[in-house]
Amino acid sequence: MPQENHQIKYDESNIKSLSSFEHIRQRPGMYIGRLGDGSHPDDGIYILLKEVIDNSIDEYMAGSGNRINVTLEGNRVSVRDFGRGIPLSKVIECVSVINTGAKYDNEAFRYSVGLNGVGTKAVNALSSEFEVKSIRDGEYMWARFEKGVLKAKKRGKTEEGNGTFVSFVPDPSPDIFGAYSFNEEYIKERLWNYAYLNKGLTLSYNSRIIKSQNGLMDLVIKILGEDGLYPLITFRNEHLEFAFTHTNSYGDRYRSYVNGQYTADGGTHEAAFKEGVLKAINEYFHKSWGSAEIRDGIVATIAIKIQNPVFESQTKNKLGNTDVRGWIVQEVKEAVVDFLMKNRDTAKGLEEKIVSNEKVHKEEQQLRNNSKEKAKKISLNIPKLRECKYHLNNSTQSHREEGENSMIFLTEGDSAAGSITKTRNPNYQAVFALRGKPANVQGMRREFIYRNEELYNMMVALGIEESIDNLRYGKVVIATDADVDGYHIRMLLMTYFFTYFEELIDQGRLFILETPLFRVRNKKETLYCYNEKERDEAQKKIKGSEVTRFKGLGEISPNEFGAFIGKDIKLVPVTYESIKDIKGEMEFYMGDNTPTRREFIMENLIDG
Secondary structure (H helix, E strand, O other), X not given: OOOOOOOOOOOHHHOOOOOHXXXXXXXXXHHHOOOOOOOOOOOXXXXXXXXXXXXXXXXXXXXXXXXXXXXXXXXXXXXEEOOOOOOHHHHHHHHHOOOOOHHHOOOOOOOOOOOOOOHXXXXXXXXXXXXXXXXXXXXXXXXXXXXXEEEEEEEEEOOOOOEEEEEEEEOOOOOOOOOOOOOHHHHHHHHHHHHHHOOXXXXXXXXXXXXXXXXXXXXXXXXXXXXXXXXOEEEXXXXXXXXXXXXXXXXXXXXXXXXXXXXXXXXXXHHHHHHHHHHHHHHHHOOOOOHHHHHOOEEEEEXXXXXXXXXXXXXXXXXXXXXXXXXXXXXXXXXXXXXXXXXXXXXXHHHHHHHHHHHHHHHHHHHHHHOHHHHHHHHHOOOOEEOOOOOOOOOOHHHHHHHHOOEEEEEEHHHHHHHHHHHOOOOOEEEEEEOOOOOOOOOOOOOHHHHOHHHHHHHHHHOXXXXXXXXXXXXXXEEOOOOHHHHHHHHHHHHHHHHHOHHHHHOOOEEEEEOOOEEEEOOOOEEEEOOHHHHHHHHHXXXXXXXXXXXXXXXXXXXHHHHHOOOOOEEEEOOOOOHHHHHHHHHHHHOOOHHHHHHHHHHHOOOO
């Protein structure tokens, strides 16, 4: 019997043409990276704010206006700068017509990150309400939009000072941002970054002044506290600025910027900076140290200003310009050598740190060599690891996006691992089951990992034995029970990563899986609740309901668990601002100070 040929219709009716705004609203991820609900600093609502502020920063960098006012009222954000103001006849075009703007003209803007003509248009398209007002020499032009559609406009006279005002409400429609809320700490952190990068600029957030007197030096000091091993090595000219020192921590930390844009994933400028520092130190000390000896423990910031930056994505997290390498390497090398020659005490502190790194690395290499055969066997069959198909370090271009979406769940025991393994997406989600509680590594040297089978296996599973650059998963997710033992294991794992692999946290790779504590249901409806307040509201909503309290991940059936690790997965990022603060907290909670900690617990114990 001949097989029927069921062909899908494909003719003129299948061809669709979307307007620019329709495309932005249908594919927002292409323009702002991610949507989110405001619980992560890279969620879309903060990217919208960044796009607006970037334009004001560009005005400041062009020499116009030294103050930017930012206000948040509910979910409405407003930004007012005191630059030149958008030319009045072009205001509507500049916020609603793709590839329209002055950033293509190097005479108007020498250094800018807003070169694609999309930024403010994306804000307009993804906002339920959007207003813009430009003031120039006693006249203004005002316009109001809803979801990118012009609703009203007005032109007239004014006594206000020159500049641009933008106000918007991110669209709460279910297919755009849905339910969201702004975290003020994320906004203030972003504004402080602008201040560090633009010495002399005054920012105001809800009338609170944010200003940096010393630029990147202030940023490094904020990160370090007083933990620097020697005074900061610094340099600044018109298009390059950097500051760095070393700490006793493992790994290296970099904050890099291009024209005021934070490049979280680095790029050619960051790589060139590292190369310049390496060459400078070896030249000054007449040595041939490797990069690992010099970088271990370094905390550095670098900012460059260039015309026509090329970023590897719309969210501008990584610089792609190859032409910057040569001059950055040379200028960094010359500046560092010059600084060391003029500051002998700093040079001595730097040398002591590098010699210490060299000694530690030789000891670790000996342990690695002793563990070579073990490592070979483990890499082929890592105990308790359920692997996924795609990895972060896939070399092929076509699989890089899949690799970025990959994640590994670190679970406590086989029960929780079993629930996740049965419902996970095997293409993107791996599972590593811990055997009981991992060791407390607070105060331990890195060689301790090689003597502890559980920690060693986890390091090999993640692929970070040689370098954090070899991390195999886009996200490392701690998945423990919401009870005392689960919280303890969570703390032990965070101590492990903070102690040995700080860069993983700095890169935003470490997360905690949030799973529901309660299930409220009747025969018709089921709701999952993440706290007591949600549980109480669910009970009011669902009449005659029964409540189940999940004591552990293993109690959640695989059929249910799939909903919690799918597209609606709730991940809490593990972050910190200051090395000094986090080290102090780790020492207190995880260190060898049992009597003090017991006293603290007794004083703060809540009688349940």
